[in-house]
Amino acid sequence: MRRPSHTAIGTWSGGRYLHFGEPVDERRLQALLRPGGGLDTLLTADAYGSGEADLVLGRALQGCGRDDYCVVGAIGHDFYNAERDGARGFPRFTDPSLRGPQEYGDYVRMAAEQSLQRLGIDAFDVLLLHNPDRTGYTSEAVWNAMRAVRDEGLAASLGVAPGPANGFTLDVIDCFERFGELIDWAMVILNPLEPWPGELCLTAAASHEVEVITRVVDYGGIFWDDVRPGHDFAARDHRLHRPTGWVDAGVDRLAALRPFAERHGLTTMQLAAQWCLAHGPVACVVPTLIQEPGGRPIEDKRAELLATPSEPLLDADEIARIRAIGDNTGGMALKGAGPDHEGDARPDRWPMDEPLRELARRWDIDPDRDLRQLAANG
Numbered sequence: 001m002r003r004p005s006h007t008a009i010g011t012w013s014g015g016r017y018l019h020f021g022e023p024v025d026e027r028r029l030q031a032l033l034r035p036g037g038g039l040d041t042l043l044t045a046d047a048y049g050s051g052e053a054d055l056v057l058g059r060a061l062q063g064c065g066r067d068d069y070c071v072v073g074a075i076g077h078d079f080y081n082a083e084r085d086g087a088r089g090f091p092r093f094t095d096p097s098l099r100g101p102q103e104y105g106d107y108v109r110m111a112a113e114q115s116l117q118r119l120g121i122d123a124f125d126v127l128l129l130h131n132p133d134r135t136g137y138t139s140e141a142v143w144n145a146m147r148a149v150r151d152e153g154l155a156a157s158l159g160v161a162p163g164p165a166n167g168f169t170l171d172v173i174d175c176f177e178r179f180g181e182l183i184d185w186a187m188v189i190l191n192p193l194e195p196w197p198g199e200l201c202l203t204a205a206a207s208h209e210v211e212v213i214t215r216v217v218d219y220g221g222i223f224w225d226d227v228r229p230g231h232d233f234a235a236r237d238h239r240l241h242r243p244t245g246w247v248d249a250g251v252d253r254l255a256a257l258r259p260f261a262e263r264h265g266l267t268t269m270q271l272a273a274q275w276c277l278a279h280g281p282v283a284c285v286v287p288t289l290i291q292e293p294g295g296r297p298i299e300d301k302r303a304e305l306l307a308t309p310s311e312p313l314l315d316a317d318e319i320a321r322i323r324a325i326g327d328n329t330g331g332m333a334l335k336g337a338g339p340d341h342e343g344d345a346r347p348d349r350w351p352m353d354e355p356l357r358e359l360a361r362r363w364d365i366d367p368d369r370d371l372r373q374l375a376a377n378g
Contacts, residue, residue, distance in 0.1 A: 001125045001156040002070035004185070004213060004284040006277060006310045008041035009033060011053035013289035014298060018048065019236045021221070021290035024298065026056060032289065032298060033060040035069040038306035043213075043286055045074035045130050046115040047090055054118035061120060071121060072185075072213070074161050075111040076130035089164075092347060094135040094142060101141035108145035112154045126185050127155035131163045133347045134337075137171045143179045150182075159185030159210075165348070167334030169197045169371060170356045173204040173363060180208040190214040190282070192275045193222065193253055193326040197334060200370060204363055205281040214276045218287035222250040223272040226295035234293075243332070256325045260318055269301070270308045275322050278314050330374030338371045 014032055015023040024032075033042055033056070044057050054073075061069065077090040078098055084090050091098065093107045112127060129136055129146060136142050137160075146158050160175055162168035166189050176183060186205055190198035194216065205212050220239045221227040229248045233240055254268060261271040273285040287305060289298045314322070333340050337356050341349045352367060360367055 001123065002040070002067070003157075004041045004070050004072060004126065004211075006284060007038075007273065007305050007308050008043055008070075008072070008213070008284050008286045009039060009289060009302065009305070010043035010215070010286050011045070011048055011057050015291060016049070016056075017053045019234070019238050020288050021237065021292050021295070022234070024291050028298070029056055030060040032302055033057050035061070035064050037303070039302070040068060041070040041072065041284065043072040043074070044115075044119070045077075046111055046118075047077035047079050047130065050079045051114070051118055054115050058118055058120040066121065070125040071119065072126040072128065072159075073112075073115050073119070073124040073155075074128040074130035075108065075115060076132060076136065078107070078111075080111070080114075088347075092131065092133045092136060094133055094139065095347070101139060104139070104141045105145040105148055108142075109149055109152075109154075112149045116154065123153055124155040126157050126159055128159045128161040128185065128187060130161050132160065132175075134171070134345060134350050137168075137175045138178065140178075143182055147182055157184040158182050159187065159213075161187040162336070163187075163189075165335045166194070166332060167197060167338065167371075168336035169200045169334070169365070170338070170352070170360055170367075171336045172201050174356060174359055176204050176208040176210055177359065180210070183208070183210050185213060186210050187213040187215055187286075189216045190276050190279070191217045191219045191223070191272050191326075192257060192322050193219045193250055194328055195323050195326055196329040196331070197371065199279070200363075200365055202279055202281055210281060211283040212279075212281045213284040213286055214282055215286050216288070217272050217276055217285045218269060218290070219250060219272070220246070221288070221290045221292065222247070222254055223269045223287070224290065224292075224296065224301055225254070225268050226292050227251070232293055253325055257322060260314070260322055264313045266308075266313070267304055269304055271322075273305070273308045274313055275319060277310075278312055278319050329370075330372065333373045334371055339367045340371075340373055
């Protein structure tokens with residue numbers, strides 16, 4: 001089995017299963033995902049296309065030696081037994097309307113086995129718990145189920161993938177503290193224009209010897225350098241959920257970051273990847289490869305990503321200056337537990353409790369200072 005390399009590509013690229021840019025045809029997506037040319041780490045999730053992304057990746061892997069690539073899978077959304085809830089997607093398998101804790105083990109095993117069958121492989125190199133709700137972060141029954149599939153040889157290592165939106169800071173640290181012996185990997189959002197809040201969990205990750213995969217490294221495509229003011233987003237493009245003016249502001253800040261890239265002979269995307277990799281526990285970057293209308297071919301972006309140097313090029317001063325240019329602290333309402341949430345718990349947001357407040361104090365996180373949307377402070 002292999003560990004993830006410093007660059008990777010996910011099946012959410014190419015716009016076929018998640019709505020980023022123009023959807024490419026299956027032939028191009030398979031070619032994008034096929035190991036080779038420096039690509040040896042692929043990520044997928046069983047819920048993408050209700051299993052279709054697994055199948056496409058499986059076809060891309062055909063004929064490749066199993067020792068030549070690493071597959072990171074993710075399970076957690078139950079598309080087998082539940083109806084899709086519009087833009088919110090399929091419910092988590094821990095939804096009490098679907099099953100109780102005594103049935104978690106059977107579900108996790110079934111989901112892992114079905115995903116592996118679609119992929120045409122015997123085991124994941126890494127299996128992530130995908131977009132957990134509060135139960136997923138805290139339930140021994142959930143993590144005992146994850147342990148069981150690892151112990152049965154269906155996965156070499158385990159991890160957690162908070163999401164789908166930004167946040168879950170205290171929840172993922174809580175998960176490290178509860179189940180750190182089982183968790184080898186965590187996937188979080190991090191890039192030079194979005195250092196907050198992902199950076200807040202890095203110290204805890206390092207302390208628990210959890211390695212980090214960073215997604216959204218491209219910042220909605222800005223770092224690929226073919227998104228411009230006035231960009232034409234399709235009606236269902238996920239980036240329409242970003243705040244008004246984010247493209248103009250992002251392009252302006254990209255101009256301020258460009259000299260750092262030029263100094264080291266990097267593209268702006270490679271600079272973003274290098275900045276993420278400069279943070280101790282970060283071991284792998286997975287930007288989204290987006291086929292923009294009239295933009296650069298995703299095949300060129302693939303080659304650019306895979307040419308990113310693995311050795312660190314940025315010094316501590318550059319890392320800090322880049323972070324200052326991209327500082328987004330307080331720029332959005334966060335998901336998971338946080339001071340902005342009031343009322344009953346929802347699948348992606350819930351109230352803070354005293355144990356989480358105590359956890360925040362242990363890790364020098366002030367929820368009102370570090371986890372609150374600035375606009376909410378008036």
